[in-house]
Amino acid sequence: GDLDAETRGMIERRMRLLGPAYRLFYEQPLRVERGSGPFLYDQNGVEYLDAYNNVASVGHANPRVAAAIAGQAARLATHTRYVQEPILRYAESILPSFGGRLAEDGHIMFTCTGSEANDLALRIAQHRTGRDGIIITSEAYHGNSQLTAGCSPSLGRRAPLGPWVRQVPTPDSYRLPRETMVPWFVEQVARQIDDLERHGNGIAAFICDSIFSSDGIYDDPVGLLAPVADLVRSRGGVFIADEVQAGFGRTGTAFWGYRRHGVDPDMVTMGKPMGNGFPVAAVAVRPDIIAGFGCDMRYFNTFGGNAVAIAAAQATLDVLRDDALSENAERVGNHIRAGFARLRHRFPVIGDIRGAGLYVGVEMVTDPASRQPDGALAARIVNGLRDRHILISATGFHANTLKIRPPLVFTTENADRLLDQTEALLDALAG
Ligand code: PMP
Numbered sequence: 001g002d003l004d005a006e007t008r009g010m011i012e013r014r015m016r017l018l019g020p021a022y023r024l025f026y027e028q029p030l031r032v033e034r035g036s037g038p039f040l041y042d043q044n045g046v047e048y049l050d051a052y053n054n055v056a057s058v059g060h061a062n063p064r065v066a067a068a069i070a071g072q073a074a075r076l077a078t079h080t081r082y083v084q085e086p087i088l089r090y091a092e093s094i095l096p097s098f099g100g101r102l103a104e105d106g107h108i109m110f111t112c113t114g115s116e117a118n119d120l121a122l123r124i125a126q127h128r129t130g131r132d133g134i135i136i137t138s139e140a141y142h143g144n145s146q147l148t149a150g151c152s153p154s155l156g157r158r159a160p161l162g163p164w165v166r167q168v169p170t171p172d173s174y175r176l177p178r179e180t181m182v183p184w185f186v187e188q189v190a191r192q193i194d195d196l197e198r199h200g201n202g203i204a205a206f207i208c209d210s211i212f213s214s215d216g217i218y219d220d221p222v223g224l225l226a227p228v229a230d231l232v233r234s235r236g237g238v239f240i241a242d243e244v245q246a247g248f249g250r251t252g253t254a255f256w257g258y259r260r261h262g263v264d265p266d267m268v269t270m271g272k273p274m275g276n277g278f279p280v281a282a283v284a285v286r287p288d289i290i291a292g293f294g295c296d297m298r299y300f301n302t303f304g305g306n307a308v309a310i311a312a313a314q315a316t317l318d319v320l321r322d323d324a325l326s327e328n329a330e331r332v333g334n335h336i337r338a339g340f341a342r343l344r345h346r347f348p349v350i351g352d353i354r355g356a357g358l359y360v361g362v363e364m365v366t367d368p369a370s371r372q373p374d375g376a377l378a379a380r381i382v383n384g385l386r387d388r389h390i391l392i393s394a395t396g397f398h399a400n401t402l403k404i405r406p407p408l409v410f411t412t413e414n415a416d417r418l419l420d421q422t423e424a425l426l427d428a429l430a431g
Pocket of ligand 1: 112113114115116118141142143144209213242243244245271272281
């Protein structure tokens, strides 16, 4: 339906007040006033099924998280330069989940955003290695600071890469031969390391999102990243797992995306769902990687790891565990992928179905023979579903891959509503 006059007026004020860098989703932007579980509600109380927002991973307005935030804010909200028990308790409860060497004797440092976490991780890597080179995937997004924006080609063609940033192509499992994918990808990384050694001082870090969110959502093959980590280390660099999207159970029972790949990273960065909407993010790092960093330069982050952020993070982690939400992500995500696989028999413009856990990618093509990306169709689906009160988005270089990434409390019933409405919409678009 068309927007009412009041909402149109708000959109004009928004443009005037917030300026041109702010974007709204959808041809008919959505006004929201309230959330609950997997639902958002507009100003008239109309319910929207949220199949997009990964931040509210334990559900919008989760009561346990809200109570923890309110309780801590009413008691004390200060920074990390005093001895406080809750931050230690949180570190002790999360560090074992990283597995491998991070679980043995890793450290965790707190920031407010994923950008800050990646910025810090990259600076630690550069300090540790004495080098500048960073390797990323071709459509990566790693943040909005000077350093991380320089590692984020998905920001747009005009966003300049950093001088020592090199890209490897997206491991496009839909178009590249599967049998040669792993050696091909390792070779791409090796070439960029060679280039960094030839023109500069070599590789400091390879950083990657193991579900390749902005590249278009690729979950397979899972053998892809372990040999990359080995190669990067053998050439003196460190492997940073950017878990800002894939982490905290999003991609299923492995809990961390890199564990699904069998990688033991040197550093892990996380954020987004960590506080279910309260700003809290972190870097987990091995002691040998950060040794010296704390002496050569100090690191302080006023709000990073503040008492309220830690309360939000602890409550979110407790709910994830108590309600077995990574298991739910795996089960309901598989249900959604199976549903789209059924739809593909009726609608061959569904070219490929990918993802892990509750991160689902559905690639739309003009026809399955040519595999030509169809970004216009993906946009019609995203907007058509919005009009049917279901929220998703699209990703990848051609923005032709439907991005379905709901709160982890999403149920099979919610999934069936998404699938039924998608089927009805595809029928309507075809007719
Ligand atoms: N890394 C990845 C993979 C992300 O998706 C994002 C956010 N989209 C970031 C880093 C940056 O996080 P933030 O927006 O919290 O700075």
